[in-house]
Amino acid sequence: MAQIVTIDPVTRIEGHLRIDVEVEDGVVKDAWSSGTMFRGIEMLLKDKHPWDAQQVTERICGVCPLVHGTASSYNLDDAMGVELPDNARLIRNLCLGANFIQSHILHFYHLAALDYVDVTAVLNYAGNNPGLKALKGKIAGLAKANDLYPFMPRYESDDYVSDPEVATTLVGHYVEALEARKKAQEMLSIFYGRMPSFVGTIPGGVTVQPTVSNIAAFRSRLAELRFWIDNVYVQDIMTVAGVPAYSIFFTAGDSGGNYLAYGGFDENSQGTEKFLPSGYILANGVSAVKTFDEQQIIESVKHSWYTEDCEGRQPSDGKTDPDLEKDGAYSFLKAPRYEGKPMEVGPMARMLVLAGLELSGKIPENKQLLVPLIKQLGLDAKVTELVTAGKFGILPRHAMRALECKLLADQMDVWLDQLKPGEPIWDPKGKDIPSDSQGMGLVEGPRGALGHWITISGKKIANYQCVVPTTWNASPRDKEGNRGPIETSLLGLPVPDPENPINVVRCVRSFDPCLACAIHVIHPEHNGVKEFRVV
Amino acid sequence: MEEKGVTRRQFIKYAGATAALLGLSQALVPEIARALEEMAASGKPPVLWIQGQNCTGCSVSFLNTNYPDAAEVVLDKLSVRYQPTVMAAAGYQAFGVIEDTAKELAGKYVLVVEGPIPTAEGGEFCTFGLEEGTKDLLGNKVPKDKPIEVWMEQLVPGAAAVIALGNCASFGGIPAANAEVTGTTAVLDVVKKIDKDKPVINVSGCPSHPDWFIGTVLYYLLNGKVPELDRYNRPTMFFGKLIHENCERRASFDAGLFLEDWNDNNPDMKLCLFKMGCKGPVTYADCPTRRWNSAVNWCVGANAPCHGCAEPAFYKDLSPLYEPLPDINFMGINNAETLGWIAAGATAAGIVGHYLYKQLGKKAPEGGEE
Numbered sequence: 082m083a084q085i086v087t088i089d090p091v092t093r094i095e096g097h098l099r100i101d102v103e104v105e106d107g108v109v110k111d112a113w114s115s116g117t118m119f120r121g122i123e124m125l126l127k128d129k130h131p132w133d134a135q136q137v138t139e140r141i142c143g144v145c146p147l148v149h150g151t152a153s154s155y156n157l158d159d160a161m162g163v164e165l166p167d168n169a170r171l172i173r174n175l176c177l178g179a180n181f182i183q184s185h186i187l188h189f190y191h192l193a194a195l196d197y198v199d200v201t202a203v204l205n206y207a208g209n210n211p212g213l214k215a216l217k218g219k220i221a222g223l224a225k226a227n228d229l230y231p232f233m234p235r236y237e238s239d240d241y242v243s244d245p246e247v248a249t250t251l252v253g254h255y256v257e258a259l260e261a262r263k264k265a266q267e268m269l270s271i272f273y274g275r276m277p278s279f280v281g282t283i284p285g286g287v288t289v290q291p292t293v294s295n296i297a298a299f300r301s302r303l304a305e306l307r308f309w310i311d312n313v314y315v316q317d318i319m320t321v322a323g324v325p326a327y328s329i330f331f332t333a334g335d336s337g338g339n340y341l342a343y344g345g346f347d348e349n350s351q352g353t354e355k356f357l358p359s360g361y362i363l364a365n366g367v368s369a370v371k372t373f374d375e376q377q378i379i380e381s382v383k384h385s386w387y388t389e390d391c392e393g394r395q396p397s398d399g400k401t402d403p404d405l406e407k408d409g410a411y412s413f414l415k416a417p418r419y420e421g422k423p424m425e426v427g428p429m430a431r432m433l434v435l436a437g438l439e440l441s442g443k444i445p446e447n448k449q450l451l452v453p454l455i456k457q458l459g460l461d462a463k464v465t466e467l468v469t470a471g472k473f474g475i476l477p478r479h480a481m482r483a484l485e486c487k488l489l490a491d492q493m494d495v496w497l498d499q500l501k502p503g504e505p506i507w508d509p510k511g512k513d514i515p516s517d518s519q520g521m522g523l524v525e526g527p528r529g530a531l532g533h534w535i536t537i538s539g540k541k542i543a544n545y546q547c548v549v550p551t552t553w554n555a556s557p558r559d560k561e562g563n564r565g566p567i568e569t570s571l572l573g574l575p576v577p578d579p580e581n582p583i584n585v586v587r588c589v590r591s592f593d594p595c596l597a598c599a600i601h602v603i604h605p606e607h608n609g610v611k612e613f614r615v616v
Numbered sequence: 617m618e619e620k621g622v623t624r625r626q627f628i629k630y631a632g633a634t635a636a637l638l639g640l641s642q643a644l645v646p647e648i649a650r651a652l653e654e655m656a657a658s659g660k661p662p663v664l665w666i667q668g669q670n671c672t673g674c675s676v677s678f679l680n681t682n683y684p685d686a687a688e689v690v691l692d693k694l695s696v697r698y699q700p701t702v703m704a705a706a707g708y709q710a711f712g713v714i715e716d717t718a719k720e721l722a723g724k725y726v727l728v729v730e731g732p733i734p735t736a737e738g739g740e741f742c743t744f745g746l747e748e749g750t751k752d753l754l755g756n757k758v759p760k761d762k763p764i765e766v767w768m769e770q771l772v773p774g775a776a777a778v779i780a781l782g783n784c785a786s787f788g789g790i791p792a793a794n795a796e797v798t799g800t801t802a803v804l805d806v807v808k809k810i811d812k813d814k815p816v817i818n819v820s821g822c823p824s825h826p827d828w829f830i831g832t833v834l835y836y837l838l839n840g841k842v843p844e845l846d847r848y849n850r851p852t853m854f855f856g857k858l859i860h861e862n863c864e865r866r867a868s869f870d871a872g873l874f875l876e877d878w879n880d881n882n883p884d885m886k887l888c889l890f891k892m893g894c895k896g897p898v899t900y901a902d903c904p905t906r907r908w909n910s911a912v913n914w915c916v917g918a919n920a921p922c923h924g925c926a927e928p929a930f931y932k933d934l935s936p937l938y939e940p941l942p943d944i945n946f947m948g949i950n951n952a953e954t955l956g957w958i959a960a961g962a963t964a965a966g967i968v969g970h971y972l973y974k975q976l977g978k979k980a981p982e983g984g985e986e
């Protein structure tokens with residue numbers, strides 16, 4: 082018999098998400114994803130000084146303020162006609178990269194790992210590592226006091242990693258990862274002042290000049306992190322992926338085969354070359370990566386709490402008018418579609434686009450990054466198998482995130498070498514606010530493709546819009562009835578015990594959803610802004 | 617010994633770190649250690665940490681804590697029962713923990729609220745967990761969402777104290793600029809309606825500094841009372857001093873050496889950011905001495921102005937963020953009250969006077985505010 086299982090709150094993500102699944106005969110038959118919190122960030126920017134945009138939009142999300150601040154800076158650079166100095170471009174890459182590192186580590190260890198590792202297995206640890214023994218002592222103390230919060234309660238399942246040695250090592254890495262991600266934020270604050278909510282990028286460039294000493298301070302932390310990513314993070318992913326019980330997750334959790342990347346990390350001052358390339362993939366055609374064109378983005382609100390008038394619009398002409406009474410609506414998220422299709426964005430989309438361009442020879446062999454790394458890790462057979470099957474599920478999503486983290490951390494060392502102390506960091510044109518202008522800033526954030534748009538009139542912000550990654554991934558159904566990527570990914574997942582739908586949250590969390598980003602829209606009626614859009 | 621959880625030696629270590637965090641004399645370490653030990657023996661104090669219209673920045677900032685570090689807080693110090701960003705449980709198990717704690721430990725738990733409370737449209741702009749009743753989901757009957765406003769009504773009466781975490785929970789912050797639509801309300805105002813005597817501590821900052829939050833919690837637990845608060849309910853031990861008075865660039869300000877081009881910022885010059893919009897002269901927080909991210913840097917340290925993120929006036933009434941203060945304060949000096957800095961207004965007036973006199977090459981008048 083079919084039954085609806087409601088999971089609210091979905092914890093260990095950013096923001097407020099509710100998931101409903103229909104379970105029949107132990108398998109998910111249907112799924113609905115709902116964003117359940119609304120603020121309205123863009124509205125307060127109207128009539129403000131354009132320079133405020135970066136400080137305000139980075140508060141859209143406290144996990145990745147960097148990506149909003151960076152998109153906002155590129156957006157304003159574009160509106161002011163800035164020529165970005167190389168130092169500024171490199172420092173922006175370095176700090177955005179540092180945030181990818183902190184965000185990816187946080188995601189795997191602190192948001193996802195408790196779905197796989199049995200913390201109580203630590204009680205059976207019999208090894209001699211002093212750190213792990215101390216950890217065992219603490220967990221034993223908590224167990225005795227019957228106070229294992231926040232690690233218990235949890236969904237029960239018989240497939241948690243429970244080998245005491247392996248589980249204890251992973252729990253030890255959970256603790257180490259707290260330090261690693263903290264270090265990534267320290268590294269970032271060298272150039273950007275503080276995290277979360279940083280101050281170091283401004284229209285026209287950045288605020289801190291590279292010096293021998295701040296480069297050295299950055300590099301020493303980066304070296305530690307690179308070692309940790311190579312020897313702990315990437316290895317732990319391989320350990321978890323090697324657990325026989327999880328082998329179904331290589332393909333289970335596939336989002337439907339469409340992937341989109343705007344591209345990110347500029348390699349030249351015009352931004353025409355990117356370290357992570359742009360492109361999109363349809364129906365799992367990994368080796369046939371297509372050229373991205375932003376005009377193909379249309380948003381549907383058939384099942385979102387917005388009026389019918391917001392339906393079917395392109396971002397440049399978008400509109401957002403909330404309607405909490407609307408029939409058939411179940412989310413504050415809109416449903417953006419590319420060529421009418423739902424698209425997964427994020428590390429998996431970026432890595433598949435990169436892999437596709439490398440495999441098809443569009444990126445010459447001497448410039449390839451991912452394919453050689455996959456070979457070096459001995460993953461080529463597995464990857465070929467998945468490409469042939471045309472399905473990429475929960476585990477590939479985690480693995481791609483880790484590989485991307487490694488590629489970026491390695492490249493950051495190269496960018497550090499390219500910094501030139503004493504050379505400009507700022508184009509003063511950034512201070513020259515034109516009376517009327519428009520701008521666009523497209524970047525990649527840890528969770529995927531992000532765009533900011535600005536219209537300046539009378540030297541003030543007339544309109545400011547953001548299109549964010551999680552709206553793509555966690556979107557509800559569109560007007561054709563197509564499910565969003567997360568909804569599709571849940572279909573067919575085994576849920577043997579509806580009281581403990583562990584596989585559902587494993588799958589949702591593999592997308593690293595950020596709901597605060599996804600719902601930041603404004604109300605046109607109340608603030609008088611007529612044209613508004615959210616995704 | 618180390619297999620038995622927290623050792624005596626660790627208590628001494630924690631006590632030392634706690635004293636440093638709270639700015640107390642190291643002579644008090646043995647006493648703090650004893651208090652910590654007693655606290656541990658009677659079970660870790662329960663914490664319920666719920667999220668309203670937040671961005672999770674304060675949760676992420678909390679993870680940057682050093683003394684004690686995040687693992688120590690969670691394993692040794694507090695019983696963090698509900699914290700949606702880190703807890704294992706989801707769905708009914710997760711909100712079931714809140715319900716159980718509220719019932720079993722009434723009067724004992726600390727309620728931390730990250731983000732303000734939207735009260736318009738029956739609270740539907742922010743919900744988590746489920747309540748009695750059903751709603752329709754494309755033809756299916758499913759359980760109803762529970763507004764955070766309803767959670768507040770349920771949890772405030774039994775809370776020992778309420779901590780509003782971050783500028784937006786404390787004062788409405790950025791979401792309050794859209795209050796006409798969502799009814800964004802500061803935590804203090806929501807609590808007052810439920811129980812006007814309930815202690816509420818505003819740990820401001822956008823986001824809050826981990827030391828400000830953990831220091832406040834430790835102070836409360838060690839002393840069994842709320843720390844001294846300023847008129848905005850912020851602990852004076854962290855928000856008692858003007859940034860401008862303690863800024864490492866104050867000498868440049870006094871000498872009239874201002875940063876005007878970011879390419880011109882010879883790292884040794886330490887030029888004052890006043891002309892680039894620094895709000896340090898009207899902001900009360902200990903950032904210049906405490907600094908951020910393991911004391912690696914802070915806003916002014918990165919050649920960027922302080923944006924005043926700890927103030928009730930942030931963001932709206934401190935905009936434009938990159939224009940010098942006179943633009944708002946000099947013109948708007950009469951409405952300093954509406955700006956939310958009554959006393960700071962006077963100080964700012966003095967500063968503005970000082971600044972203009974420097975510009976004109978004159979001496980500041982005797983007895984001026986400074």
Ligand code: SF4
Nearest residue numbers: 863866888889894896
């Ligand atoms: S104006 Fe700002 S940078 Fe200058 S001394 Fe005051 S606080 Fe420091």
Ligand code: SF4
Nearest residue numbers: 903915922923924925
């Ligand atoms: S220096 Fe100012 S803007 Fe920066 S954290 Fe402190 S109060 Fe906030």
